[in-house]
Amino acid sequence: ERYCPGLAEEERRQLRAFSARRRQEALGQGLACPVPGPCHGCPCRKCGRRLNKGDPGVSASRLGDQFWHPSCFSCHFCQQQLVDLIYFQQDGRIYCGRHHAELFRPRCASCDQLIFMEECIEAEGRRWHLEHFCCLECDEPLRGQRYVMRSGRPCCRGCFESLFAEPCQACGDPIGADSEQVSHQGLHWHARAACFCCSLCRKPLRGQPLTCRRGRLFCSDTCSRGQDASSTASDSSDSAFASAPSPDS
Ligand SMILES: [Zn+2]
Ligand SMILES: [Zn+2]
Ligand SMILES: [Zn+2]
Ligand SMILES: [Zn+2]
Ligand SMILES: [Zn+2]
Ligand SMILES: [Zn+2]
Structure with a gap:
């Protein structure tokens, strides 16, 4: 994971510890090899279709004596094939690094980094670091401020009114977020x-x-x-x- 320079040292410390723990407990690299004789006829871990002796297969040491078709060795969440066969395992499933991490921590919709602080801001099903919940136009921090969500991003009231508010046909003033x-x-x-x-x-x-x-x-x-x-x-x-x-x- 990259470090976001805008984040507190405590947050970075937790990210480092989290990454180290995941590497130790869940990270592995698949091994591409022909399916060996004893595994002849075993089902692919992903699609369930059988693999025959000598077929190209991928095995993952963290998941025991099982095989995947090479094209089936993909993230359980996003279905992307795993680059260089690098996987993270959790509960018998394999994930790309991004989606494995998201099993444990939310990801900030602004900086795209994991959030470790207890407190974060949640709006319309997305989450933000407290310090990254900022106006989409002027970048003002909006923590504790009033805002309007616009295409999944927060907008401060001033920017909302100058950018998006429709003028009233009668009085000519913009129709602010507060007004019906x-x-x-x-x-x-x-x-x-x-x-x-x-x-x-x-x-x-x-x-x-x-x-x-x-x-x-x-x-x-x-x-x-x-x-x-x-x-x-x-x-x-x-x-x-x-x-x-x-x-x-
Ligand atoms: Zn398969
Ligand atoms: Zn994924
Ligand atoms: Zn953030
Ligand atoms: Zn603004
Ligand atoms: Zn009339
Ligand atoms: Zn009016």
Whole structure:
């Protein structure tokens, strides 16, 4: 295993001890050789099909007098053939180094190293070293901070709002991670009554019938026609909006 320079000495010490113990207790190298006479007809440890005397086979000293087809000598977890026949055994199964280690310790989704500290951060089924749980954009550590998960990685609230938040059609502000959002025909609004409401009469539209014309919401045909009239009159399609009272501002 590589050492991540960002990790505490204690963590590295545990990694060294863990690696030494695994080498001693589980590491081996398969031996490629023709299947000997006494093993004629024995089943391949992996696929169960029989191996005949003289067939190419692989044996593993840590697993006794058993044979694999060379192509069957693969990691129990990822099914990758083992490079140079180097295996780690556990409970009678063989693994690549990576997946054998993961039987015992979680792996950090950021630095890809094993985690030895008792404490780590878990989100959406993945885990991180405390110091590696950082914003995907600005790299700020997010331990103890609020964050939003984005494609399996954490994002700080500031970056989330500047990168991903949709602007509200009504007030123009980004719809932050805290705010409820309503979407309609690919457009977005704050769910609050001040934003998701009829552009003309300001009636809240959550759960109500509505029509959407040129990105504006209306409660009825009457309001939607009224909008056309007022736009023409003032020569500004935003006039109804700008002058409308907004309880949140
Ligand atoms: Zn086989
Ligand atoms: Zn594997
Ligand atoms: Zn890490
Ligand atoms: Zn950030
Ligand atoms: Zn809004
Ligand atoms: Zn209306």
